[in-house]
Amino acid sequence: MPPTIGVFDSGFGGLTVLRSLIERLPRARFAFLGDTARLPYGSKSRRTIARYAAQSARFLVHEQGADFLVIACNTASALALDAIKEAVPVPVLGVIEPGAAAARAASRTGDVLVIATEATVHSQAYTAACSAHGLRALEKACPLLVPLVEEGWIDHPVTEEVIDIYLNELRSQAAGAGMNPDTLVLGCTHYPLLRPFIERSVRPGVNVIDSAEATAQAAVALLNGRANEGGSAAFTKTEIHCFATDSVDKFERLGSRFLGRPVGPVQLIDLGG
Amino acid sequence: MPPTIGVFDSGFGGLTVLRSLIERLPRARFAFLGDTARLPYGSKSRRTIARYAAQSARFLVHEQGADFLVIACNTASALALDAIKEAVPVPVLGVIEPGAAAARAASRTGDVLVIATEATVHSQAYTAACSAHGLRALEKACPLLVPLVEEGWIDHPVTEEVIDIYLNELRSQAAGAGMNPDTLVLGCTHYPLLRPFIERSVRPGVNVIDSAEATAQAAVALLNGRANEGGSAAFTKTEIHCFATDSVDKFERLGSRFLGRPVGPVQLIDLGG
Numbered sequence: 001m002p003p004t005i006g007v008f009d010s011g012f013g014g015l016t017v018l019r020s021l022i023e024r025l026p027r028a029r030f031a032f033l034g035d036t037a038r039l040p041y042g043s044k045s046r047r048t049i050a051r052y053a054a055q056s057a058r059f060l061v062h063e064q065g066a067d068f069l070v071i072a073c074n075t076a077s078a079l080a081l082d083a084i085k086e087a088v089p090v091p092v093l094g095v096i097e098p099g100a101a102a103a104r105a106a107s108r109t110g111d112v113l114v115i116a117t118e119a120t121v122h123s124q125a126y127t128a129a130c131s132a133h134g135l136r137a138l139e140k141a142c143p144l145l146v147p148l149v150e151e152g153w154i155d156h157p158v159t160e161e162v163i164d165i166y167l168n169e170l171r172s173q174a175a176g177a178g179m180n181p182d183t184l185v186l187g188c189t190h191y192p193l194l195r196p197f198i199e200r201s202v203r204p205g206v207n208v209i210d211s212a213e214a215t216a217q218a219a220v221a222l223l224n225g226r227a228n229e230g231g232s233a234a235f236t237k238t239e240i241h242c243f244a245t246d247s248v249d250k251f252e253r254l255g256s257r258f259l260g261r262p263v264g265p266v267q268l269i270d271l272g273g
Numbered sequence: 274m275p276p277t278i279g280v281f282d283s284g285f286g287g288l289t290v291l292r293s294l295i296e297r298l299p300r301a302r303f304a305f306l307g308d309t310a311r312l313p314y315g316s317k318s319r320r321t322i323a324r325y326a327a328q329s330a331r332f333l334v335h336e337q338g339a340d341f342l343v344i345a346c347n348t349a350s351a352l353a354l355d356a357i358k359e360a361v362p363v364p365v366l367g368v369i370e371p372g373a374a375a376a377r378a379a380s381r382t383g384d385v386l387v388i389a390t391e392a393t394v395h396s397q398a399y400t401a402a403c404s405a406h407g408l409r410a411l412e413k414a415c416p417l418l419v420p421l422v423e424e425g426w427i428d429h430p431v432t433e434e435v436i437d438i439y440l441n442e443l444r445s446q447a448a449g450a451g452m453n454p455d456t457l458v459l460g461c462t463h464y465p466l467l468r469p470f471i472e473r474s475v476r477p478g479v480n481v482i483d484s485a486e487a488t489a490q491a492a493v494a495l496l497n498g499r500a501n502e503g504g505s506a507a508f509t510k511t512e513i514h515c516f517a518t519d520s521v522d523k524f525e526r527l528g529s530r531f532l533g534r535p536v537g538p539v540q541l542i543d544l545g546g
Contacts, residue, residue: 036316044520045310045520048519143424144417147416147417147419162431165431247316247317
């Protein structure tokens with residue numbers, strides 16, 4: 001039996017991680033849960049996020065039979081990874097460590113910029129993970145980017161302007177700190193949809209790291225043996241089951257933009273609260 | 274005894290309503306609850322919003338002794354007013370009906386524009402309330418305005434541009450529908466902070482209706498006898514107690530911008546979920 005891979009996000013931004021996983025594991029079963037009733041996690045406290053994330057993880061493991069969990073949400077990875085690991089008896093992979101490892105592989109100067117939500121930045125999880133890899137990181141919260149993506153202004157001039165404002169501020173801060181950054185980590189699963197504008201805004205030669213891709217690669221490495229077995233066994237194609245705690249319509253409507261294919265029917269579930 | 278007035282919002286935008294209430298009832302006791310752990314309500318479903326709002330209303334009435342409730346949240350007023358009225362045994366006033374009544378008083382053409390969150394617009398509550406007053410309303414969701422206010426970009430050129438884009442789209446739709454609107458209702462408690470840009474963007478002679486102000490006036494009219502009694506009795510000054518379900522720091526930091534004075538210490542409470 002190939003493993004069932006549980007993928008969790010506060011919303012549907014984590015579908016960018018699911019998309020990268022599917023590209024690398026086309027013959028597997030995926031259960032994706034978006035805790036849309038309680039999003040955004042990005043502006044909430046560690047305690048609240050840990051409680052919500054643990055409930056969601058238990059649903060994927062106990063109700064959906066996930067035997068591997070990918071936390072496709074930077075905020076939950078930053079603030080609740082330990083709480084999730086305590087809540088469920090299966091391996092759990094977050095997006096922060098793979099993002100930091102990919103930055104380490106890409107950077108030559110050792111100075112890295114990170115853009116993310118308010119709560120992720122406040123947690124300094126990327127700074128800690130980068131530091132463990134010998135990198136110096138400077139983080140900046142960009143709270144307008146998620147709403148701009150969800151408004152559908154992915155190629156709108158206002159979005160380009162907002163990205164330029166945020167990245168200019170970040171570059172000024174880096175220069176003020178005597179840093180010479182050559183790598184920018186997209187520390188939010190919504191940001192890959194803005195990659196064209198972000199790449200246009202960074203200086204030539206700066207690496208843009210998508211933590212969704214980095215995480216999918218790390219998951220495949222961990223799952224490798226079991227996934228190969230499974231690929232030749234039960235599943236001959238990708239099986240995707242999507243769940244949300246609210247706003248199924250919005251999930252179905254916007255989700256395909258993140259997943260790169262129709263998300264199919266999304267099942268509404270109640271985690272209480 | 275003057276009444277304790279319970280004021281409820283999903284976040285702290287409703288502090289603009291509290292501000293208007295305090296200006297009109299300087300000698301009263303106010304208990305304000307921001308359900309910040311579960312905001313924004315604007316993107317959630319009717320069922321979820323009704324459940325959250327009823328829990329919050331019960332807290333204000335049963336734990337804080339509120340004997341009058343003002344729902345200082347357009348989304349909860351639009352989607353959960355009946356659920357709240359069923360949940361508590363005190364009079365409940367929402368922001369929609371006062372906003373529609375103020376639009377009726379201001380409009381000569383009978384055509385009214387409304388800007389609000391996605392869920393408020395989707396509910397068509399303003400359209401129904403305006404229609405009951407003999408007005409024709411056209412509503413538009415402006416999902417970027419709340420994040421722009423919360424980012425603090427209240428006088429930022431990007432915010433001015435976004436407001437112009439939204440209002441131009443709305444005017445085009447109104448012209449296409451053969452309407453001649455002379456009144457714009459701010460159907461979200463965050464929007465009064467953007468009033469200078471909004472007034473600059475509308476045509477001269479168009480009335481801008483702040484539903485926070487309209488609601489405070491309606492509350493005072495309803496409370497009039499009791500408030501006058503109370504004013505000369507127990508309270509010689511305004512007493513404000515603020516509660517939040519999360520992010521007390523952010524509430525304390527940003528709240529004063531909405532309230533027009535320091536919000537003081539905010540008490541963290543747990544409504545479960």
